[in-house]
Amino acid sequence: MSYSAIFVDFGYTLVxxxxxxxxxxxxxxxxYGYDIDVKKVFRAYxxxxxxxxYPEPTDIKEFLYNLGVYPKENLVNVIKNSDLRDGxxxxxxxxxxxxxxxxxxxxxLILVSNSSPRTKKLLEELGLIRYFDYLVLSHxxxxxxxxxxxxxxxxxxxxxxxxxxxxxxxxxxxxxKRSYLDAILIDRNNLYPEIGDKVKDLREVLSKFxxxxxxxGSR
Numbered sequence: 281m282s283y284s285a286i287f288v289d290f291g292y293t294l295v296x297x298x299x300x301x302x303x304x305x306x307x308x309x310x311x312y313g314y315d316i317d318v319k320k321v322f323r324a325y326x327x328x329x330x331x332x333x334y335p336e337p338t339d340i341k342e343f344l345y346n347l348g349v350y351p352k353e354n355l356v357n358v359i360k361n362s363d364l365r366d367g368x369x370x371x372x373x374x375x376x377x378x379x380x381x382x383x384x385x386x387x388x389l390i391l392v393s394n395s396s397p398r399t400k401k402l403l404e405e406l407g408l409i410r411y412f413d414y415l416v417l418s419h420x421x422x423x424x425x426x427x428x429x430x431x432x433x434x435x436x437x438x439x440x441x442x443x444x445x446x447x448x449x450x451x452x453x454x455x456x457k458r459s460y461l462d463a464i465l466i467d468r469n470n471l472y473p474e475i476g477d478k479v480k481d482l483r484e485v486l487s488k489f490x491x492x493x494x495x496x497g498s499r
Contacts, residue, residue: 285388285438289446297367330450378482379411388438426455
């Protein structure tokens with residue numbers, strides 16, 4: 281049975297940000313005397329994010345607990361008041377090729393994003409919104425990945441079976457698998473060195489298409 285739709289994440293899958301949210305967190309911690317490896321900062325933060333079921337702020341105390349850092353009130357407040365999403369956005373050089381290929385395969389293409397109101401604006405500004413049949417944005421549907429409900433909404437729009445592609449193992453990969461979807465983890469910066477079943481970019485995703493009957497059947 282071939283796929284009915286491809287679900288794809290937004291940040292760090294199609295679009296990157298300079299600096300990244302975890303680089304900002306790393307710098308804040310460094311300013312407070314904690315020089316922790318930036319990859320450990322990323323992993324600690326996404327573990328805290330993965331506990332969310334609805335679009336609420338990430339629990340900063342949980343994030344610091346994951347790092348073994350005492351949650352001093354001023355440190356917690358500085359992180360809470362830092363806009364981690366305000367980096368300069370850019371489209372990865374493989375994103376348009378990927379999106380155009382999916383469109384040429386006559387598959388439905390659905391964005392599934394733990395989003396802010398800025399997401400839709402960026403999609404328009406960066407010229408990406410035209411590729412999507414539907415947008416499933418957490419700030420609109422009031423539920424976030426990895427909650428299966430957000431994937432259920434995407435399935436209701438795109439059909440089943442479907443494949444989800446995203447950059448956070450705990451949120452995108454596990455969330456999709458829990459929703460009985462196929463999943464691909466895209467790890468552009470080797471933030472999950474221990475995970476073998478992943479790709480480094482969207483071109484590597486495209487290379488899988490020629491050997492996967494679910495893709496071949498959709499042509």
